[in-house]
Amino acid sequence: MIMSRVKNRDTSPEKLVRGFLHKMGFRYRLHVKKLPGNPDIVLPRHKKIIFVHGCFWHGHKDCSRATRPTSNIEFWNKKIDGNMNRDAIIQKTLKSLGWKILIIWQCQTRDKKILLELLEKFMFDEKG
Numbered sequence: 605m606i607m608s609r610v611k612n613r614d615t616s617p618e619k620l621v622r623g624f625l626h627k628m629g630f631r632y633r634l635h636v637k638k639l640p641g642n643p644d645i646v647l648p649r650h651k652k653i654i655f656v657h658g659c660f661w662h663g664h665k666d667c668s669r670a671t672r673p674t675s676n677i678e679f680w681n682k683k684i685d686g687n688m689n690r691d692a693i694i695q696k697t698l699k700s701l702g703w704k705i706l707i708i709w710q711c712q713t714r715d716k717k718i719l720l721e722l723l724e725k726f727m728f729d730e731k732g
Contacts, residue, residue, distance in 0.1 A: 617713040618644055618656040624723050625654075639703075641694030652704045652726065655691075659710045663688045667711050 613635055622645060625632060633646045645654040659669035663684045673680050695705055706726045713719050 613644070615656065615658070617658075617708070617710050620713050620716075620719070621645065621654060621656050621708055621723065624720055625727075628723065628727065630727060640697045640701075641691075643698075647727075650704075650727070651702060652706070653698060654706045654708060654723075654726075656708045656713070657691075657710065660684075661687055662691060662709075664709050664711065667709065669711055 622632070622634075625645065625647075630647060630650075633648060635642050635644065636646045639646065639653070641655075643653040644656045647653070657664065659667045660671075661684070662670075664670040672684060695707075698705055704726075706722070708719070708722065712722065
Protein backbone atom coordinates (compact mmCIF):
# COMPACT_ATOMS: atom_id res chain seq x y z
CA MET A 605 0.00 0.00 0.00
CA ILE A 606 1.36 3.39 -0.92
CA MET A 607 0.31 5.70 1.89
CA SER A 608 0.65 8.87 -0.16
CA ARG A 609 -2.21 7.69 -2.38
CA VAL A 610 -4.65 7.25 0.50
CA LYS A 611 -7.10 10.15 0.63
CA ASN A 612 -7.71 11.78 3.99
CA ARG A 613 -10.66 13.94 2.89
CA ASP A 614 -13.47 13.80 0.37
CA THR A 615 -13.51 10.00 0.50
CA SER A 616 -16.49 8.07 -0.87
CA PRO A 617 -17.87 7.28 2.62
CA GLU A 618 -17.53 10.95 3.60
CA LYS A 619 -19.32 12.11 0.44
CA LEU A 620 -22.12 9.62 1.10
CA VAL A 621 -22.64 10.96 4.64
CA ARG A 622 -22.60 14.54 3.39
CA GLY A 623 -25.16 13.68 0.71
CA PHE A 624 -27.54 12.21 3.29
CA LEU A 625 -27.15 15.23 5.56
CA HIS A 626 -27.83 17.59 2.67
CA LYS A 627 -30.97 15.66 1.64
CA MET A 628 -32.13 15.84 5.27
CA GLY A 629 -31.88 19.62 5.03
CA PHE A 630 -28.76 20.16 7.12
CA ARG A 631 -26.01 22.56 6.17
CA TYR A 632 -22.50 22.01 7.42
CA ARG A 633 -18.89 23.08 7.22
CA LEU A 634 -16.05 20.80 6.15
CA HIS A 635 -12.70 20.28 7.86
CA VAL A 636 -12.89 23.23 10.25
CA LYS A 637 -9.26 23.96 11.09
CA LYS A 638 -10.09 26.03 14.17
CA LEU A 639 -11.45 22.94 15.94
CA PRO A 640 -9.26 20.18 17.41
CA GLY A 641 -8.82 17.32 14.97
CA ASN A 642 -9.97 19.24 11.91
CA PRO A 643 -13.38 17.43 11.95
CA ASP A 644 -14.75 16.01 8.70
CA ILE A 645 -18.24 17.52 9.09
CA VAL A 646 -19.21 20.33 11.45
CA LEU A 647 -22.79 21.47 12.04
CA PRO A 648 -22.23 24.69 14.01
CA ARG A 649 -25.91 25.57 14.43
CA HIS A 650 -26.53 22.21 16.11
CA LYS A 651 -23.17 22.05 17.91
CA LYS A 652 -22.56 18.62 16.38
CA ILE A 653 -19.57 17.03 14.69
CA ILE A 654 -19.32 13.95 12.52
CA PHE A 655 -16.09 12.08 11.91
CA VAL A 656 -16.03 9.53 9.08
CA HIS A 657 -13.28 7.11 10.02
CA GLY A 658 -11.59 4.49 7.88
CA CYS A 659 -11.77 1.19 9.75
CA PHE A 660 -8.13 0.31 9.06
CA TRP A 661 -6.55 3.68 9.82
CA HIS A 662 -8.48 4.32 13.02
CA GLY A 663 -8.45 0.75 14.40
CA HIS A 664 -12.16 -0.11 14.32
CA LYS A 665 -12.53 -2.78 16.99
CA ASP A 666 -13.89 -6.16 15.84
CA CYS A 667 -14.01 -5.09 12.17
CA SER A 668 -12.53 -7.28 9.45
CA ARG A 669 -11.39 -4.16 7.58
CA ALA A 670 -9.21 -3.20 10.54
CA THR A 671 -6.94 -6.25 10.41
CA ARG A 672 -3.39 -5.11 10.93
CA PRO A 673 -0.68 -6.12 8.47
CA THR A 674 1.58 -9.00 9.40
CA SER A 675 4.69 -7.37 7.97
CA ASN A 676 6.42 -4.37 9.52
CA ILE A 677 4.31 -4.98 12.62
CA GLU A 678 6.05 -2.46 14.86
CA PHE A 679 5.48 0.37 12.39
CA TRP A 680 1.80 -0.42 11.86
CA ASN A 681 1.06 -0.90 15.55
CA LYS A 682 2.70 2.43 16.36
CA LYS A 683 0.84 4.18 13.50
CA ILE A 684 -2.65 2.81 14.24
CA ASP A 685 -2.32 2.97 18.05
CA GLY A 686 -1.15 6.58 17.66
CA ASN A 687 -4.20 7.38 15.53
CA MET A 688 -6.51 5.79 18.12
CA ASN A 689 -4.90 7.71 21.00
CA ARG A 690 -5.07 10.98 19.07
CA ASP A 691 -8.74 10.33 18.23
CA ALA A 692 -9.56 9.77 21.91
CA ILE A 693 -7.85 13.01 22.96
CA ILE A 694 -9.58 14.98 20.20
CA GLN A 695 -13.00 13.59 21.13
CA LYS A 696 -12.48 14.37 24.80
CA THR A 697 -11.39 17.92 23.98
CA LEU A 698 -14.35 18.54 21.66
CA LYS A 699 -16.82 17.18 24.22
CA SER A 700 -15.33 19.47 26.87
CA LEU A 701 -16.02 22.37 24.47
CA GLY A 702 -19.70 21.34 24.33
CA TRP A 703 -19.75 19.51 20.98
CA LYS A 704 -21.76 16.33 20.40
CA ILE A 705 -19.81 13.80 18.35
CA LEU A 706 -20.75 10.96 16.02
CA ILE A 707 -18.16 8.56 14.65
CA ILE A 708 -19.22 6.84 11.45
CA TRP A 709 -17.03 3.93 10.44
CA GLN A 710 -16.29 3.14 6.83
CA CYS A 711 -17.97 -0.27 7.18
CA GLN A 712 -21.19 1.41 8.38
CA THR A 713 -21.51 3.27 5.09
CA ARG A 714 -21.99 0.04 3.16
CA ASP A 715 -25.61 -0.33 4.33
CA LYS A 716 -27.34 2.92 3.40
CA LYS A 717 -30.44 2.17 5.46
CA ILE A 718 -28.42 1.71 8.65
CA LEU A 719 -26.32 4.79 7.84
CA LEU A 720 -29.45 6.91 7.39
CA GLU A 721 -30.85 5.61 10.70
CA LEU A 722 -27.59 6.51 12.48
CA LEU A 723 -27.64 10.03 11.05
CA GLU A 724 -31.32 10.59 11.82
CA LYS A 725 -30.89 9.41 15.40
CA PHE A 726 -27.88 11.67 15.90
CA MET A 727 -29.33 14.73 14.23
CA PHE A 728 -32.90 14.56 15.52
CA ASP A 729 -32.27 13.21 19.03
CA GLU A 730 -31.80 16.12 21.41
CA LYS A 731 -29.42 14.02 23.53
CA GLY A 732 -27.41 12.92 20.44
